[in-house]
Amino acid sequence: MGLAGDLKDDLVGLVRDPTDEQKSILVAIVAIAVADRYFLWIDFPFVVRTTAAVGVGFIALFVVSYLLTGHLVPPDEDDEGGYDDEFHP
Template identity: 65%
Template sequence: MGLLGDLKDDVVEFVRDPTDEQKILVTAAVAIAIADRALYFVDFPFVVRTTAAVGVGFIVMFLVSYLYTGQLVPPDGNVDDDEEPEEYVDELDP
């Protein structure tokens, strides 16, 4: 197949049947682009504009992720695998 064939297959799969994670990331990227252009017209400096746009992208990513999954942080696959949680031992407390 080769690199270009694999890349083509990935793009076709992304367009035809995207996963929830891909939808969330595309939404965040679009939000970053919109925020960057909006701040460009307000005439903010480049560093401030891009930093704020990335911040907007993270906020949108968390909001869209919450709307898709119903929780802010996805659950770990092995949460219940531990037999018993380790207790915290303070080494400085006698």
């Protein structure tokens, strides 16, 4: 199928039935764009504006992820129950 087919399938999946991660990332992208335009209106310097906008995007990403999943970090699917330290058995 190739790269183009995979990208098409991913885009169709995003539009028809997005996962929680895709929803969170989309909200973060929108938050970055809105914050960047807002900071442009205030007339912040470019570096300050973009750094602050990315910070707003990260905050939005974590808030939306928590609201959608109920966890800040999603649990591992393949977690076998504990931590195995190979140096101290």
